[in-house]
Every structure is written in C-alpha cells, then in structure tokens.
Amino acid sequence: MGHGVFAIVLLSTSVVTVFGQQYIRLPTSYVNQQLVRPEAKSIQVWNASVCASVSKTYHGYVVMVDINLPENLKWNPLLGVVYATVSNGTSITPTTPVFCQNYEADTAKSSCNYLYDEAMGPNIIVTVRAGDSSHIQYSLGVSFVNKTTQLASAKKTILSPEETKKMYEILALPVKSAVAVVNLVPMIRLDTPGVVDTLGVALYTFNVCPSQAIGSTFTIEIVVVGAQPDDAFSTYACKALPCTADNNNVIIADISDSSINVVQVSYNQIAPTGDVFLTIFGFGGKETNQFSLGAVVRSK
Structure with a gap:
C-alpha cells in the first residue's frame, strides 16, 4: 500500500460519561482523497465503512452526504452537475433501499441527508452519476451529525424540461458490475x-x-x-x-x-x-x- 495522509475531522459531538467523567465523542467523517474528474455520463461508486464497534453510537444520527463542485459552486446545470444515490448496496434496483438522493423532480442539489439506523449496516454506498458535461469536477464527503444540529442549506438548481429529461436518462443507466467500489477515507x-x-x-x-x-x-x-x-x-x-x-x-x-x-x-x-x-x-x-x-x- 502506498503512503497516505488524511486529517481526522469533527462535524458534530456527543458526550459519553465514563467513571463519572464526561468525554466528548468525536464522530468520524469520510472523504475522497482527491478531486474527481469523471467522464460525461460515467458512474463512480463510493463506500463509507462505519466501524462495527461504533455503529450503535451513530444510531439516530443524521447522515449528511455533501458534494462539492469547485468549478461550479452555484450548481449551474450548463456547467455540469452530478446525481448521487445513497444506499447500502452497490447495485441500485427497484428493491434496493434508497436512503437519500440529491435530486428530486426537476431539482438537483449539493447534499442530501437521512436518519441513520444501525440496522442499515456498516456500509454507506454513494453512487455518483456525472451529467453530460465533459468538464465536471467534484469531491465527496459523508458525515454524522447530531439530529439536534442545525443543518446548512444545500445549494439547489432548477433544471429545464430538456435538462430534466437528460437527468432521468442518465439515472436509468445501469451500474456495470465492473465498476470498482472506492473506499472513502475516515477523518x-x-x-x-x-x-x-x-x-x-x-x-x-x-x-x-x-x-x-x-x-x-x-x-x-x-x-x-x-x-x-x-x-x-x-x-x-x-x-x-x-x-x-x-x-x-x-x-x-x-x-x-x-x-x-x-x-x-x-x-x-x-x-x-x-x-x-x-x-x-x-x-x-x-x-x-x-x-x-x-x-x-x-x-x-
């Protein structure tokens, strides 16, 4: 394995009382290690793997999935956006439980969130589909946030009827079995x-x-x-x-x-x-x- 470096990062805390003393628990977040430059209409599959020893700790937390487009901060669909589906499986079928997605009707946005249940399992699978632009760049983060935390507003874009049609055509593309699952790095x-x-x-x-x-x-x-x-x-x-x-x-x-x-x-x-x-x-x-x-x- 090559040399790797990543920072360990706190987004929301909880308190654990042990031996009468209160310890602030720092939840783990997950990120990709470098900016992604996908081909138009390509598919990437990411996995945030939660430690089995702390999955119960996150029960009832909100999972935030954030996508950053550094060259398209306003999520202008003409510059290219991405569409993410979050589940616990690498293949999205009609029976696959979908926990959240960053698109709805004619709207695409920079994040989605859902309430975590330990029964969902340790793997948070994010399937990202690139739009039809050849200049898309994105980074991805998954974090656990206490459900009492005020969540930041997502950046949203309204798609034209033609752009909406293209989006659903892209979403209909199957995930090929040859697509490698890339593990997100904890921080x-x-x-x-x-x-x-x-x-x-x-x-x-x-x-x-x-x-x-x-x-x-x-x-x-x-x-x-x-x-x-x-x-x-x-x-x-x-x-x-x-x-x-x-x-x-x-x-x-x-x-x-x-x-x-x-x-x-x-x-x-x-x-x-x-x-x-x-x-x-x-x-x-x-x-x-x-x-x-x-x-x-x-x-x-």
Missing part, C-alpha cells in the same frame, strides 16, 4: 475551538478502525495547538479508561506544557477496538486556554 477534527481551564482537563474520545482505505498498519498523529501563544497544554493519549497521568492505559504523552502538543499512536496499540481517549491538561497563563484539535492518519 476527525474539532470544527470550533476547544476550551480547558488552567489546571483543568478536557476529555475526548474517537475511534479509527482498519479498512480497505487505510489498511491495518496505520499510525495516528494527534495535534493540539493553542489559539494564543500563552495557551499551554499537556496531552495524554490512552487505549482505555481511566486516562490519567501515570496510568498503565497511557500509550504516549506530551508533557511539554507548551502551546503545541503532538502525540502519535499506532493501530496495534489500540486494537481491536480502535478507541483513542485523550486527556488534555490546561497549563496556560490565563484562566482558560483555547485550542484546535486534529489528527493525521498515516498508512504504510
């Missing part, structure tokens, strides 16, 4: 700054499991960066709870009490669950410390 990060009191702690947990996209020999580099130079921290990464200093559960720690903390863990240190627990101590010069939290997973 996690804080999208708003974290806050920890000086001499206090901030607690986080997330999960990364092996997949065809990253293999099973990956490492996770976790980075905490202060918002200001006098924001300072020490960070402990653990394989289990409790996650405290001088505990056998600690895999590695950065106790530099500085504005930048970096720790790295390998999958074999967190196998088989894939759970990572973080305890971030505040050591800044003010009463509170703000920080960004992210990670990079490096597959070998």
Whole structure:
C-alpha cells in the first residue's frame, strides 16, 4: 500500500460519561482523497465503512452526504452537475433501499441527508452519476451529525424540461458490475475551538478502525495547538479508561506544557477496538486556554 495522509475531522459531538467523567465523542467523517474528474455520463461508486464497534453510537444520527463542485459552486446545470444515490448496496434496483438522493423532480442539489439506523449496516454506498458535461469536477464527503444540529442549506438548481429529461436518462443507466467500489477515507477534527481551564482537563474520545482505505498498519498523529501563544497544554493519549497521568492505559504523552502538543499512536496499540481517549491538561497563563484539535492518519 502506498503512503497516505488524511486529517481526522469533527462535524458534530456527543458526550459519553465514563467513571463519572464526561468525554466528548468525536464522530468520524469520510472523504475522497482527491478531486474527481469523471467522464460525461460515467458512474463512480463510493463506500463509507462505519466501524462495527461504533455503529450503535451513530444510531439516530443524521447522515449528511455533501458534494462539492469547485468549478461550479452555484450548481449551474450548463456547467455540469452530478446525481448521487445513497444506499447500502452497490447495485441500485427497484428493491434496493434508497436512503437519500440529491435530486428530486426537476431539482438537483449539493447534499442530501437521512436518519441513520444501525440496522442499515456498516456500509454507506454513494453512487455518483456525472451529467453530460465533459468538464465536471467534484469531491465527496459523508458525515454524522447530531439530529439536534442545525443543518446548512444545500445549494439547489432548477433544471429545464430538456435538462430534466437528460437527468432521468442518465439515472436509468445501469451500474456495470465492473465498476470498482472506492473506499472513502475516515477523518476527525474539532470544527470550533476547544476550551480547558488552567489546571483543568478536557476529555475526548474517537475511534479509527482498519479498512480497505487505510489498511491495518496505520499510525495516528494527534495535534493540539493553542489559539494564543500563552495557551499551554499537556496531552495524554490512552487505549482505555481511566486516562490519567501515570496510568498503565497511557500509550504516549506530551508533557511539554507548551502551546503545541503532538502525540502519535499506532493501530496495534489500540486494537481491536480502535478507541483513542485523550486527556488534555490546561497549563496556560490565563484562566482558560483555547485550542484546535486534529489528527493525521498515516498508512504504510
């Protein structure tokens, strides 16, 4: 397997109480690793594979499927758009359950969403059909969002009768068995700054499991960066709870009490669950410390 890099990204959080302490759970998102330039009327099939150990956690969450057209931000149909169908199967038939799609009647839009049920299974299959333009470029993301979160409005375009007819002709094209299923890459990060009191702690947990996209020999580099130079921290990464200093559960720690903390863990240190627990101590010069939290997973 070639070298791969991706960021681990937070879009919505939940709180888990363990041993009387509240850990903020960072849900996993999934993205394609590079911009796609499909041929006109071609079909790509993508899979976001949810870790079995956390599929119950996402029960009742909203799954957001977002498509970005960087050269057609307003989704002008004359410049080319794409049509996505989301299911748990690689072949779309009349009996295949369709969870959401980014088109309806004469409208195409940049996203669709649905309520996740663990009975749907671990695979979120997104079938993307390119329009009849030869200049389409897109990227794709799948994320779990707490159902109480205010969802961003999708970009929409109204198709002319002729464009609508073309769309349904494209949608009628069968998915050939030879079309390869490409695995989306998992990612996690804080999208708003974290806050920890000086001499206090901030607690986080997330999960990364092996997949065809990253293999099973990956490492996770976790980075905490202060918002200001006098924001300072020490960070402990653990394989289990409790996650405290001088505990056998600690895999590695950065106790530099500085504005930048970096720790790295390998999958074999967190196998088989894939759970990572973080305890971030505040050591800044003010009463509170703000920080960004992210990670990079490096597959070998």
